[in-house]
Amino acid sequence: MSFPITRHRRLRRTAGIRSLIRETMLTSNDFIYPVFVTHGENVKEEISSLPGVYHYSLDRLREEIEDIVAAGLASVLVFGIPETKDAIGSSAFANDGIVQRAIRSIKEWAPEMVVVADTCLCQFTDHGHCGVVHHDEATGTAVVDNDHSLELLVKTAISQAEAGADIIAPSNMMDGFVAAIREGLDEAGYHEVAIMSYSVKYASAFYGPFREAAHSTPQFGDRKTYQMDPANKREALREADSDVTEGADMLMVKPALAYLDVLAMLKEQFDLPVVAYNVSAEYSMVKAAAANGWLNERAIVLETLTGMKRAGADIIITYHAKDAARWLRGEDLQ
Template structure:
């Protein structure tokens, strides 16, 4: 037999054979869509650095919820922007706070939509850091005590899942104990297990009004140069009771997603963050890339790396493409 005897192109000849041998399939069932809810009335403000993404007040959220449900997106991740901020973020455990009211509102109108709450303090503190400060440093254990109050309040309001994002040591164990003691044993924890101190978060901080008033978050979020440390962080969360483990950001950390898939049997989530979204949008607007194709290739790469769940601002656009084939 003449060279070449092996011809991989045989299985690329047309779309039907490509579909038959395709290894990675993207589905709307993979997506979680983030929502920004601002306290106030008649608010629908597009975030300048995130085209197509808005901050909504509760009285303007119905249209967005209808789209999410109609597209078959199974879950939303809630971020709140309160009117009142203080040194400890006490609005996070206010049963009449913006997130608690939003949970009840969604559950009333869209009972089958799965509601996940981001559990952190940066949007609620006047200093923009993710917990209680002592001498300009985030104090781990006092922050855990406030986190317990926050998750129980979210559970009382009807949250389906909580997602701690502050990277505090021992946070998963503290949350699991607090939920169990309050009788919410069935509420799962999706932990931001490997969350890096990334430059890709810039647009999100505009969206959530959560930029630190001083310093940065490198003392509690992970160093982008570290890979093995992610396995250590995730192992701790698994031992403490995490139900889902997460990597954030996604696109620059595909190796970490792959590592988690290879080493752990829990579902792996990946957060396709604001900066990753905004770069695609900006380049698409300038005509430098085919925005739609780059978006779908990006999401497919995250799934191919090993993510079972993708938190993405592209969720609605991607769902429309998948829906129409």
């Protein structure tokens, strides 16, 4: 009987050998955990389409931050739900805005926590779009005014930096947003505050649960004129290249699972850290299937996150972060 010259199974024989040669290592340091902060008192309200994720009022936020730290996580991404909204999203850049207050509090409770601030207007505008909307009387259509929106996004970024944010994460997909925010931060003296650019953000169907969480559903139309067509790949290079030129410190691909090819391409083409956003519907699908007993949640989550890292992600934003961090250190959450 003849045997193959190479026996690949030799290196899979035991758990110890498999661990010894493992190429991709997932750790809790890879994760950023999103938190949703709202107005009111004594609010801890589960988001129906994001089981296990909650809206917190500021007086209940500390318990969540303490749990995040206890899980072994060191980074959060802050989203805010304002008390009032208007056409320009003015509460996004108010010094006493919900995000700004949350940042100050987190930095007081956990000074070493890396605080990332989402920089967009959609949660704060009464129309739900990511910029200022102007109505074109000639065509009867409403359009997002790119350059006017940049002015307000710069004000938002500066107010977040003043509150103590370590990283500004502009998610609006306006043309020139990185350059405008970088210039604004530098002029305000925040040279050390980094920009995590949502460089490649697709007009995706995977954002539904987030829009419930952030109360940011557009009241008319859609975001296809400023977010990318899911069919396009080479366009992602142009978007990312612009952000690199304009001064981005990190490049993001959003969503993650359906765009791992894009993630791998950015990792190959650029030398900046690459971020994957494991978005809300990706999370919710796993939670729904697990609740029905259709899959092993722990195994699926860790395999999925490992796949994102293997594809090139240096950082993963995920609603699974607390559970994944505990699973990685051997805790049984059941």
